[in-house]
Amino acid sequence: MAAPKLSPGSMRRQQNARLTVGFVLVHRFTLCAFANFVDVLRLAADEGDRSRPIQCRWTVIAPDLRPITASCGVSVQPQEVFGNPKRFDYVVVVGGLIDEMDRRDERMEAFLRQAAETGVPLVGLCTGTFILHRAGLMKGYRGCVSWFHHQDFLSRFGGFKPVSDQIFVVDRDRLTCSGGTSTAHLAAFLVDRHIGKAQSTKSLNIMMISGAEDGATPQPGLTLDFATKDPIVRKALLLMQQSLDTPLSVADIARHLEVGKRCLERHFRDALAISPLSAFIEMRLMLARHMLENTDKSIAMIAAESGFCDSSHLSRMFRRRFASTPQSYRASLPATGKSV
Template sequence: MRDHPHQPADPLRLRVGFLLARRFTLSAFANFVDVLRLAADEGDRSRPIRCSWRVLGTSMDPIRSSCGIGVTPDEKLGDPSRFDYVVVVGGLIDEIERLEPDHAAFLHRAAAARVPLVGVCTGAFILHRAGLMDGYRCCVSWFHHEDFLEQFDGLRPVSDRIFVVDRDRLTCSGGASSAHLAAFLVDRHIGRGPARKSLHIMIIDEAMAADDPQPGLPLDLVTDDPLVRRALLMLQQNMDTPPGVAEVAGHLGVSRRKLERHFAASLGLPPAEAFMRVRLSQARMLLSRPGRSISQIAAETGFCDASHLIRVFRETMGITPEQWRRAQGQAAHAAQGDAVF
């Protein structure tokens, strides 16, 4: 729609409609909308001057979040073309199949009108369940990676990135990544300054790009074997007290020998070595971030103490963790210098 030559231009640059699933994740919704709120006005005054946000519903009844807090819709579903983006905020896995027919129809109307669709938390699951993610990449949390693979065929989730932008589908894993995806939209439509301001007020240091890894536990070992993926995910979810191979096999309901055969066939590694690689990968990720001592990193990655981590790290990498950290810092500093000149 073009502005009339004798009327002032509409200052709104970004209009977002929210569709909240039953038992949606409150933090994912709150982080996203707070970035919009803070970018919309000067300071912390919250006036929807530069962008607007509306919660949509089939009725005006409150929508209950997974923590029990309800959010009352602002308006009925209506015409999706009044928004620049429609954001679907998911939540608990077992609610995905209960997507309301009116919600699915609304999302299809939005797609037909070429309104970009955003999936937050398990919102990607909901979009795919509605048949709106075929041929698209989507971002899911490393925590829900296995859930996605078990429920959906023909779509490969990305669980090692903070968010994914694939044409008119944008997806993120929820939590803090919701703020970063919202900041990406603010940067795109309003400007980098408002995007950074929003994150800084929310005590988030810098905006993360789509290619940045998800905070937490990356899947460095790639495999199509469901049993091996489940074993690696079990390790990742218990990194500070890593289970042994026999314990993992028992939890998965298979023999140790069967688990070893699957690891050998898919990764060419015994499970114990693969588990150690994952723990060391996590240790390197933590070393690349400021503020953690070697002792803290050792505790978070399941080593007995700092000396144990140092010994294993040196045997594998050829240098100590502290030497590796300094080398990474020097490389980053050099890269910044090259960027300046």
């Protein structure tokens, strides 16, 4: 099917636009990632808050015009079929549920490869990075994925080491993002690049997001139980988050962050008044408690997945922290429908 012809008014807006984006939505895409990105464009596109696409233009494109369902159940109607990717400054792939990664769309991947061959920069939001990698378009590039999907990425794809300790990565003509509200910051980066800082700041302010974050900003996660703005400490916490089942030594963490062990310990002491090791143990205990509350996994399995030597080791540490054994803690919980 050929791309539909644009009306004269639409053609004028497209010609005048300083930033044009084509959105490719995968089946069960993440609505939050898409909405945050497109709203930054919407709010930057015009004076005031009238939502007219004057300086930015955005279009949802697909192999056909059938509605695409988000993970939350909301459906979005594509506006155009794929056609020529060069009509866009960027093609943005919005990923979704990890369970959908085995579901391939050859038409989508062929279009993305065509866009790459013609020099159109590609953007991956959330698990959109997975889609780009699977299409063979991330070789030699750094790519960002959410800390939540870090292990999923490693287990499904080889030959690529994901970046999970910052909110987005810009590597030449590949821009990848961890998802959630960080997509707004990546969109603001593009608005700043093509239209101006005033417009990007205006968009974030209207969305009640306090200031643009650069790509190196650490991703939030369970580590926000430790409130700190120290970037070294936050990156260390995020690295711990990604290694809960196979704990790293403090020396290994310091080496990864390219700082000295004593330097890392000093940052933790100043920021959190605890050692890196204590923070790591606390994080693993919080994970174990979460699994006790929300799963039917055995104590031995929980011990293994939270990085303890065995169930006895977990029990000792858990009792020291929560004044209860894991068995007693689970027994005290109200009956709920837990999953394995």
